[in-house]
Amino acid sequence: MSTISDMLPRHFGPYGGRYVPEMLVPALEELEQGYLKYKDDPEFTAELADLYQNYCGRPTPLYFAENLTRELGGCKIYLKLEGLAHTGAHKINNALGQALLAKRLGKTKVIAETGAGQHGLASATVAARFGLECKVFMGEVDVRRQYPNVYAMKLLGAEVVPVTDGTRTLKDAVNATLKYWIQNLKDTHYILGSALGPFPYPVMVRDFQSVIGREARAQIMEREGRLPSHLVACVGGGSNSIGLFHPFLGEKGIRFHGAEAGGRGPEIGDNAARFGGSPKVGIVQGYKSYFLQDESGQLQDTHSVSAGLDYAGVGPELAWLFDQNVVEFSPITDVKALDAFKRLTRLEGIIPALESSHAVARAIELAPTLPRDEIMIVNISGRGDKDIFITAMELDRENWIAFLENEVRHGK
C-alpha cells in the first residue's frame, strides 16, 4: 500500500532518517505533511516563483568566465552567480521557501541556526519581509568573527542568540535551535539552513535549492545547446551543491565534484573534510550520514577559513551519492581557497565568498586537465563582501589593522 509519506524520500540509501527525541516528532510530522500539501500547490509555487524573480533577482546569471578559461587552458568554465541573489548567497532560496511554508502552517515565529551568518541573514530577511518574529542561534565564536552579519540580522529585527555550549560554532547552534524548537513547537517554525538534519529537511531544502540547477540547466542549453560534463560546488552541509547537482543527476557523462574544507591540512581538528582519510558513518543531529568523529563516536573539532564549510557532518543525499561514486569529493586547503579567491577576483572581477572559493580552487585544479570542448559549471554560491574581515586580515593585514584602529579611535 502506498501512503502519502512515500511521496517524499525519508532516506537516501542507508542515510538520512529522523533520529530525534520523541518530543520533536510531532513538529516534524506536521512539517512533512505541510510540505507535501504545498510543494506542488500552484498558488504556493507561483508565489515563490514571483519572490524569486522580483525579490531575489532570479534567475541569477550563468556567466562564461572567458579569462579564467583562457588562463587555465582547458575546458570552458561557466559560473553560476548565486552571489547576485538578494542577501548575497544561495541561502535565500531556501529561507524564502520555508518562510512561505511557515506562514501557511500558521506559525508566527521562526528560528534559525547560522555559522557564517549567511543563513541567519537570509532568515532574518524573510522574517522581516513576512512579519515573522525571528531568533537566530549562532555560536559565540562565530558571533565574534562574523560581526557584520550579526549587525545586519539585528538591523533586520532578528534577535541573535549567542550559543556558549560545546565548541560554540555551527553544530552547537544547530543543537541550541533544535532544543529551543522542542520547547516552542506550537507557534514556531525552524528554518534549517542546509540539506541535512531530520526528515523532511534534507529533501525540502534540496528542493528549494534545486532552482540553482534548474536555471543552470536551462541557461547552458540556451548558450551551448548541450549539457556540461562537469559540475563543481563547495560542500559544507551541502545545500548549494545538491541544489546545483540535483537537476542533473541521472544524466550520462556528467561528473559531479564537491570541494570540502581541507583547512590547515589533514590532521584531526584542522579541517572539515568528511570524505578525506577513512570516512565514518554516524547518527548525529537527527540524521545518519558521514561525520568527523573519533572511534567512540564523539564529534571532532573542525577548522576552515570559511565558517560556512566548518561543520562535522554532511547532508545524507550527498553521502549516498558518494557511496555510489556519483559525486567525487576533494579537500581544498585554506591556502588554495585564498589563492583561488584572489585569482577569480583579478581575472573576472568577481569576488567570491570564501566557501565558493573552494569550488573555484577545485575548478582550477580540474580545468587544465580537461579538453577544450568540454563544459564545466562552477557554483559561486555567495559573494565575498561578508568575508572582508577575514580576507583583509589574510591578504592586506597591516593596512587593514591600521584602518580598524583608526575607525575605533574615531568612534570613541
Next chain:
Amino acid sequence: MENRIDLALKEAKGIQLMTHVVAGYPSLNVNADLIRLMARRGVRLVEIQIPFTDPLADGPTIMRANQAALDAGITPAHCFELCAALSRELDVAFMLMTYANIPYALGMEAFLDKAAASGASGTILPDLPWDEADGDYAQAARQRGLHPIMVISPDTPAPRLAGILERASGLLYTTLKVGITGAGTSMDQAGVDYVKALKAKAGLPIAAGFGISRPEHVRMLDGLADVAVIGSHIINLMDADGLGAVDDFLAACQE
C-alpha cells in the same frame, strides 16, 4: 524477564526516585560517592549518562556536564567500568543513557553486550527511534537482560505510541508539562488525566520527568506516577553546595 528495575518497583512503597549522573562529571570518584549516597537514601533507579558531544535532548546543565566529562577524557569504557563496579557493590538498577551515535560507533550488539556485562539493567537512547533501521533494538536488549527504556512526551501521536509500547519494557519514561510558579507547583487536570490514561494503556510503570527541583514536585506525582525523575537539579545542587546538599534534598523528597 525480571531484573533490578522490576524488583525495585515491585518492592517500592510510594513513589520511587530515579536520579541521573553524568559519568565523569565532575569525576568518576565523585560519581561513585554520589551514587553511594543516593543508594543510602533509598534510591534504587539511577541513570548513568555516557557523555556525548551533541546531547540533543539535554538542557544546559547536563550539556555542560557532558562537555566537561569529555574534556577530562572520559570514554564509554570508563562509563561501563563505573557501572560494573557500583552494580557489584550496591543494590541499584543502573540504566545506561546516551545518544544514538555511541552505540552506533561501537556496534549495537557490542554496546548491549558491554552494558549487560557491566551489570546495567536498562538502556535509554532518546534519539534512537524504533522506526529507523538501527533503532529497533528492544528485543536484542531483552535477550541480554536489559530493559529498553523508551522516552515519550504527551504529544507523541497514537500510532507512534503503539509502536513504542510494543517494544518498551521495565518502565516508560514520559516528559510532562507542568506549571511551575514561584509559590508552588501544580499539575493541571490534563496532566493528571494524561498520566492516568498512559498508565492504563501502557501496562508499565510510569516515570515522569519535567525538571523536578523541589520536594513538592515529587509529592505532587505521588499516587499518580510510579517514578519521579530528578536530573539536572542534582548537578546544580552538587555544583553549588556539594554532596551534602544532594543528601539533604533526597531526604526531603522522601519525607
